[in-house]
Amino acid sequence: MEERITGVMVYYYFVCKRKLWYFANEINMEAENENVMLGKLLDENSYKRSEKHINIDNVINIDFVKEHRELHEVKKSKAIEEAGIWQVKYYLYYLKQRGVEGLKAKIDYPLLKKNVEVELTQEDEERLGKIVQEISELKKQAYPPDFKKKKICGKCAYHDLCFV
Numbered sequence: 096m097e098e099r100i101t102g103v104m105v106y107y108y109f110v111c112k113r114k115l116w117y118f119a120n121e122i123n124m125e126a127e128n129e130n131v132m133l134g135k136l137l138d139e140n141s142y143k144r145s146e147k148h149i150n151i152d153n154v155i156n157i158d159f160v161k162e163h164r165e166l167h168e169v170k171k172s173k174a175i176e177e178a179g180i181w182q183v184k185y186y187l188y189y190l191k192q193r194g195v196e197g198l199k200a201k202i203d204y205p206l207l208k209k210n211v212e213v214e215l216t217q218e219d220e221e222r223l224g225k226i227v228q229e230i231s232e233l234k235k236q237a238y239p240p241d242f243k244k245k246k247i248c249g250k251c252a253y254h255d256l257c258f259v
């Protein structure tokens with residue numbers, strides 16, 4: 096069976112590999128985290144009239160698809176923008192591998208009233224191939240990667256696990 100690498104895993108790959116390891120090994124504390132709750136709330140209250148939460152193979156979860164074959168991912172801030180961009184590139188990559196091409200994608204920041212267009216280049220595809228491989232290997236490690244303090248630790252759902 097093909098291994099399940101989700102968009103959130105790709106996001107965490109760029110945010111923190113330790114966080115990725117916890118998440119990939121189903122140590123899930125996100126539901127209790129205030130920032131995640133805010134993200135969910137925002138998601139539920141933004142763009143009410145659009146189609147929402149398209150789940151494909153339980154691997155990618157697209158917030159909504161507007162007219163013109165456009166994927167959208169909603170984020171509450173641009174704080175970790177690179178990670179969000181790669182998450183959306185992964186959606187395009189995953190769908191392309193399954194024969195769905197010619198999609199456009201955008202990340203929406205409703206609180207900032209801004210959006211960013213995302214494209215998938217040949218180089219991105221090669222990089223994503225390697226990232227998927229790395230995530231798969233990291234998942235199998237018996238222990239999480241070493242702890243290195245980051246700016247985002249204070250807001251991370253796994254804070255208490257790392258700062259014991």
Ligand code: SF4
Pocket residue numbers: 110111112113114242243244245247248249251252253254255257
């Ligand atoms: S608390 Fe910091 S080091 Fe630990 S998982 Fe979260 S971001 Fe990574």
